[in-house]
Amino acid sequence: MVIAVLSGKGGTGKTTVAVNLALSLKEQGRIILVDADVEEPNAALYLKPDLALDEAILVTVPVPEIDRELCDYCGRCADFCQYGALAVIAEGVLTFQELCHGCGGCALVCPKKAIREVPRQIGTVERGGLKGWSSGRGGSISASPSPYR
Ligand code: SF4
Ligand code: SF4
Numbered sequence: 001m002v003i004a005v006l007s008g009k010g011g012t013g014k015t016t017v018a019v020n021l022a023l024s025l026k027e028q029g030r031i032i033l034v035d036a037d038v039e040e041p042n043a044a045l046y047l048k049p050d051l052a053l054d055e056a057i058l059v060t061v062p063v064p065e066i067d068r069e070l071c072d073y074c075g076r077c078a079d080f081c082q083y084g085a086l087a088v089i090a091e092g093v094l095t096f097q098e099l100c101h102g103c104g105g106c107a108l109v110c111p112k113k114a115i116r117e118v119p120r121q122i123g124t125v126e127r128g129g130l131k132g133w134s135s136g137r138g139g140s141i142s143a144s145p146s147p148y149r
Contacts, residue, residue, distance in 0.1 A: 010040070019046045038123070049128035056124040061102030062117035066093045070114035077106035077115060 005018040015035070022033040035043035044051065064077070064086065071093060078086040078093070085099035086106060097120050107115040 015042050015046070019043050022047075044126070044128075047130055049130045051126045051128035056126045058121050059123040059125060060119035060121050061100070062104060063097045063100045063102060063120040064095055064106050064115045065118045066095065067114045067116065068092055070112045071110075072112055072114075074111065076109050076111065080105050080109045 003021065005014050005021065007014050014037070018033065018035070022031050025031055033043060033047070035041040073088050073090075073093065075088040078088045081100075083099045083101055085096045085101075087094040087096075100120070102117075102120075104117060107117055
């Protein structure tokens, strides 16, 4: 059985419900709790899983890197970007990686092929067992993507 606890609004108690639901079901069998909140994955703060069991998986988005030798400052990349992540100035192209959504469009429209995409880490996915959890039925796993700033 898969149970999803979700809401479009923060502060409604999603994590509290999910954590307590998992705890209330832990004697019923193997429980996997996945905290998929991309902004505030806090289930691990309540449950304190042993996250050292597995290596964290890095989560990245591709962001533009400008080759200043090729760029002629035409501005097409900045015109294309709907997120204001690029700005063309007299001395070059500024990139604001925090604003970039990784769509790849700027690299596509660049007539000089001056943009290459490089990975920017935006988080990690971690997995771990829970201390003190009943292990007679296979124990438990908690996983959460964590923002990386
Ligand atoms: S589109 Fe390409 S050539 Fe034009 S400003 Fe952007 S990076 Fe430079
Ligand atoms: S990859 Fe997309 S969002 Fe990021 S800078 Fe380029 S056009 Fe903007």
